[in-house]
Amino acid sequence: MRKKGRGMATIMFGFGYGEGFPDHSIAEIEITTDQKIKLRTAGADVGQGFLTTMIQIAAEVLKIDSSYIEIVGQDTHQAKNSGSTSATRQTFFSGNAVREAAEEVMGMIYHHGSIYFNSNHPELTVKDGEIYACDNKEEKISYWELAEIVKQKGDNLQAEASFFPKTYVPDEKTGQSEKNYVAYTFMTQVIDIEVDTDTGIIEVMNVYTALDVGKAINPQNVHGQIEGGTVQGLGMALMEEQVIKNGITINPDMTNYLVPSIQDIPEFESTLIENEDSDGPFGAKGIGEPTLIAACPAVANAVYDAIGVRITSLPITPEIILNSLEENNN
Amino acid sequence: MSKRYVGKDMLKVDAESKVTGRAQYPSDLKFDNCLHVKIKRATYPHAILKDLDINRAKNIDGVVDIITAKDYPNLNKFGLIIKDQDVLIKMGEKMKFMGDALAIIIAETEEIALKARDKIGVEIKKLEVITDPLRAIEKDAPPIHEDLSGLCTDYLKPNLNQKNILVDHYLKKGDVKKGFTEADLIVENEYRTQHIDQLPLQNESGYALYDDKKDEIKIWAASQWLHDTQADVAQSINMSKEKIRIIQTAIGGAFGKKEDVSVHIHLALAALHTQRPVKLEYTREESMIAQSKRHPLIIKAKTGVSSNGYLTAWSVEVIGDTGAYASSGPAVVHKGMYHCTGPYNVENIEGTSYAIYTNNTYGGAMRGFGTTQMAFAYESQMDILAHKLNIDPAQFRYQNAYITGSVTPNGQKLGKSVNTKRTIESVIDLAKWEGEINK
Amino acid sequence: MKITLTVNGEKREVEVKPQTRLLDLLREDLGLTGTKEGCGKGECGACTVIMNNKLVASCLVLAVQADQSEILTIEGLNCQDELHPIQNAFINKGAVQCGFCIPGMIMSSKQLLDENINPTEAEIKRGLSGNICRCTGYVKIIDAVKEAAHKMRSRGEDDV
Numbered sequence: 005m006r007k008k009g010r011g012m013a014t015i016m017f018g019f020g021y022g023e024g025f026p027d028h029s030i031a032e033i034e035i036t037t038d039q040k041i042k043l044r045t046a047g048a049d050v051g052q053g054f055l056t057t058m059i060q061i062a063a064e065v066l067k068i069d070s071s072y073i074e075i076v077g078q079d080t081h082q083a084k085n086s087g088s089t090s091a092t093r094q095t096f097f098s099g100n101a102v103r104e105a106a107e108e109v110m111g112m113i114y115h116h117g118s119i120y121f122n123s124n125h126p127e128l129t130v131k132d133g134e135i136y137a138c139d140n141k142e143e144k145i146s147y148w149e150l151a152e153i154v155k156q157k158g159d160n161l162q163a164e165a166s167f168f169p170k171t172y173v174p175d176e177k178t179g180q181s182e183k184n185y186v187a188y189t190f191m192t193q194v195i196d197i198e199v200d201t202d203t204g205i206i207e208v209m210n211v212y213t214a215l216d217v218g219k220a221i222n223p224q225n226v227h228g229q230i231e232g233g234t235v236q237g238l239g240m241a242l243m244e245e246q247v248i249k250n251g252i253t254i255n256p257d258m259t260n261y262l263v264p265s266i267q268d269i270p271e272f273e274s275t276l277i278e279n280e281d282s283d284g285p286f287g288a289k290g291i292g293e294p295t296l297i298a299a300c301p302a303v304a305n306a307v308y309d310a311i312g313v314r315i316t317s318l319p320i321t322p323e324i325i326l327n328s329l330e331e332n333n334n
Numbered sequence: 335m336s337k338r339y340v341g342k343d344m345l346k347v348d349a350e351s352k353v354t355g356r357a358q359y360p361s362d363l364k365f366d367n368c369l370h371v372k373i374k375r376a377t378y379p380h381a382i383l384k385d386l387d388i389n390r391a392k393n394i395d396g397v398v399d400i401i402t403a404k405d406y407p408n409l410n411k412f413g414l415i416i417k418d419q420d421v422l423i424k425m426g427e428k429m430k431f432m433g434d435a436l437a438i439i440i441a442e443t444e445e446i447a448l449k450a451r452d453k454i455g456v457e458i459k460k461l462e463v464i465t466d467p468l469r470a471i472e473k474d475a476p477p478i479h480e481d482l483s484g485l486c487t488d489y490l491k492p493n494l495n496q497k498n499i500l501v502d503h504y505l506k507k508g509d510v511k512k513g514f515t516e517a518d519l520i521v522e523n524e525y526r527t528q529h530i531d532q533l534p535l536q537n538e539s540g541y542a543l544y545d546d547k548k549d550e551i552k553i554w555a556a557s558q559w560l561h562d563t564q565a566d567v568a569q570s571i572n573m574s575k576e577k578i579r580i581i582q583t584a585i586g587g588a589f590g591k592k593e594d595v596s597v598h599i600h601l602a603l604a605a606l607h608t609q610r611p612v613k614l615e616y617t618r619e620e621s622m623i624a625q626s627k628r629h630p631l632i633i634k635a636k637t638g639v640s641s642n643g644y645l646t647a648w649s650v651e652v653i654g655d656t657g658a659y660a661s662s663g664p665a666v667v668h669k670g671m672y673h674c675t676g677p678y679n680v681e682n683i684e685g686t687s688y689a690i691y692t693n694n695t696y697g698g699a700m701r702g703f704g705t706t707q708m709a710f711a712y713e714s715q716m717d718i719l720a721h722k723l724n725i726d727p728a729q730f731r732y733q734n735a736y737i738t739g740s741v742t743p744n745g746q747k748l749g750k751s752v753n754t755k756r757t758i759e760s761v762i763d764l765a766k767w768e769g770e771i772n773k
Numbered sequence: 774m775k776i777t778l779t780v781n782g783e784k785r786e787v788e789v790k791p792q793t794r795l796l797d798l799l800r801e802d803l804g805l806t807g808t809k810e811g812c813g814k815g816e817c818g819a820c821t822v823i824m825n826n827k828l829v830a831s832c833l834v835l836a837v838q839a840d841q842s843e844i845l846t847i848e849g850l851n852c853q854d855e856l857h858p859i860q861n862a863f864i865n866k867g868a869v870q871c872g873f874c875i876p877g878m879i880m881s882s883k884q885l886l887d888e889n890i891n892p893t894e895a896e897i898k899r900g901l902s903g904n905i906c907r908c909t910g911y912v913k914i915i916d917a918v919k920e921a922a923h924k925m926r927s928r929g930e931d932d933v
Contacts (some may be wrong), residue, residue: 355808
């Protein structure tokens with residue numbers, strides 16, 4: 005018999021290393037004379053779209069088509085530390101560093117632009133990689149031309165920024181810390197499942213997600229994180245376990261260590277909550293890890309809803325379901 | 335104000351290279367005259383290395399050399415937070431899990447390297463294998479590491495075997511005794527989570543090359559943190575950071591697994607040793623055995639609540655299996671504990687957490703970093719309480735949820751961007767949740 | 774021993790050892806590194822290529838078994854500068870994260886759509902069930918295959 009169940013989970017995640025651990029990211033932006041904007045970061049793009057997000061932030065601040073922006077510095081000898089792509093920190097940390105570096109460069113554009121036009125700053129308009137004298141749209145200069153002029157003065161349209169917020173080491177005895185993590189992300193999920201009480205197999209039907217993202221710099225990629233993170237969480241909830249017996253891994257291959265396949269995935273419906281209220285770039289918060297966290301408890305709670313059995317260990321395999329049902333019957 | 339790029343679905347800048355097969359992951363690079371590296375690993379999870387016979391393997395045609403600890407006696411241990419992992423196990427010292435490296439085989443082809451690996455003779459003295467952290471903390475359990483981690487506090491209970499405890503942490507807020515006295519209902523449960531492999535689709539892989547003109551080792555391998563990997567490699571082989579250059583490639587998935595050093599140090603040594611380009615790629619089996627896991631946690635959670643559904647006290651004890659080495663272990667287990675109440679207001683909290691050495695594959699970073707395991711506990715507790723109180727689980731969460739000004743278990747007052755309640759409101763609309771929230 | 778095969782429309786003659794896998798032949802001998810190895814046991818689908826109009830896990834096929842065969846890899850999918858509609862759809866729908874599964878995923882999609890230009894969601898899932906992706910949760914991959922099918926159908930109609 006198939007029994008339906010629905011479970012909810014609300015989670016939070018404090019992101020960045022926190023706990024007083026020095027955590028920072030350095031980024032650099034340079035406008036070159038050969039029509040390129042170099043964005044230098046050592047941050048690792050593991051597929052989530054980190055580099056794309058950085059380009060979006062830089063293009064927004066610099067008011068220029070994103071195709072001019074080129075990533076450089078994916079090399080210890082070509083860029084300074086950006087910190088790790090972990091702890092759900094890159095959008096917040098490197099995003100802020102990129103925003104700050106871009107704002108610095110924008111300040112230089114206004115400074116040198118105003119000298120060129122012999123104007124004060126409010127009389128300049130900067131748009132699409134060009135600088136106008138306000139009252140005369142015919143009179144304009146491109147970023148690249150300005151870079152050339154600045155170069156001749158022995159300077160560069162280039163800036164580096166470091167984002168280095170402070171957190172505090174928790175007290176050893178009590179764990180108390182005025183600021184333990186830079187910020188927190190929240191998420192609630194409702195997961196619908198169907199339990200086959202004859203086989204013990206759980207099918208995940210629907211996942212509903214509301215994610216407190218602050219601001220989605222790239223909504224498509226945020227949804228990509230929700231879907232990918234949740235499916236990893238479902239793997240942990242239902243099937244994944246590296247079995248280590250007496251120190252020896254019994255299942256060191258993908259035949260016996262199962263992860264979700266395309267046949268195992270539910271329907272997704274998600275809402276992004278965008279209050280633009282965090283200290284991240286444009287109000288954004290990190291979401292990489294949070295998207296995985298609610299799946300296990302939401303599934304366990306749905307199992308209880310479906311068959312009245314409370315499972316307290318993972319993964320919730322068909323065998324565990326059948327054993328629990330039997331125990332309940334006795 | 336509407337923005338031109340922020341908030342827009344800009345297509346990923348690297349997607350075209352990935353759909354055409356042009357993106358270069360570490361194993362896709364090509365070097366002329368390249369040698370192949372394989373690692374001979376531990377033959378038992380906990381044992382003293384008595385003898386290592388490499389002669390037969392070395393004599394195989396096409397084997398360039400085999401590096402053991404004897405060849406580089408001054409190597410330093412490595413690790414993300416503390417340095418407790420051996421690059422190569424020394425004679426007379428211990429292998430502590432099945433991933434420990436005994437020898438680096440360098441050959442003209444991968445096939446020859448594998449053949450040579452199987453010809454290496456290993457003599458060991460077996461020790462008690464400790465796979466259960468609860469066994470590891472017993473006083474009579476043999477110590478897995480010779481030295482203390484140096485991370486344990488003065489508050490560690492004296493009845494525990496400190497030698498096998500990597501780190502302990504504590505949480506104390508309010509008066510937990512009073513909180514439980516005030517509770518009308520108390521629920522106490524033990525939760526257990528499992529070893530998980532992050533399973534990025536690409537296994538650990540890379541190339542290295544020694545540039546004798548610059549006296550610099552170049553490594554092409556994926557890393558979630560270039561500069562940290564660089565520092566760990568440099569200190570372990572006693573070279574200056576400036577002489578270790580790591581070049582990022584396309585990364586075939588990570589999820590925490592590519593934070594630790596994997597191929598990097600062995601590649602650096604092989605490149606230095608042979609002065610030729612070298613390649614090392616793990617198999618899936620090797621990756622699962624030798625690289626980090628999600629920490630299994632045993633979580634004892636006790637939660638008190640008033641009859642009208644407000645949380646009064648929460649206590650947890652967390653035991654984390656950190657396996658043979660520290661890796662991210664000093665940070666993972668207590669991060670879980672710090673999130674023990676989830677996003678709910680609780681005045682009175684107490685917690686203890688331990689990360690414990692065993693002979694299992696070491697626990698490291700994985701997406702969620704301790705809080706994934708803890709959420710299974712706290713959200714199960716919340717659900718159990720809601721049902722026992724006969725309150726709608728959504729309502730129960732909602733009325734306890736953080737708002738601006740709420741204080742976390744660490745005592746951090748949340749000043750801004752606390753949208754917990756909004757996530758509950760939104761999801762019940764989206765899912766057409768039965769029952770309404772009483773705001 | 775010497776084998777002859779056609780790879781991405783080009784005739785190739787290659788000297789191979791008896792134990793060489795098709796995957797090694799493609800990656801090492803022909804330099805076609807778009808085809809990936811994720812498990813070496815035919816479980817993950819990263820090494821999927823099309824051989825004689827059928828999907829194969831190239832880690833499970835010996836090179837000698839590919840003698841006289843016709844092979845299509847990810848590198849043979851796009852003609853010169855123009856991407857195949859499946860490749861475009863994967864980009865547009867955000868179906869690519871780390872990308873390591875993507876060449877195999879796209880080859881399976883191609884085979885599916887060659888056989889059935891109007892697949893249902895269940896048929897898409899069946900067609901791609903041999904390809905593991907750890908990043909995306911597959912949702913956008915399904916969207917991409919749907920979009921590609923739609924584009925390919927309307928392109929087919931244009932041709933008529």
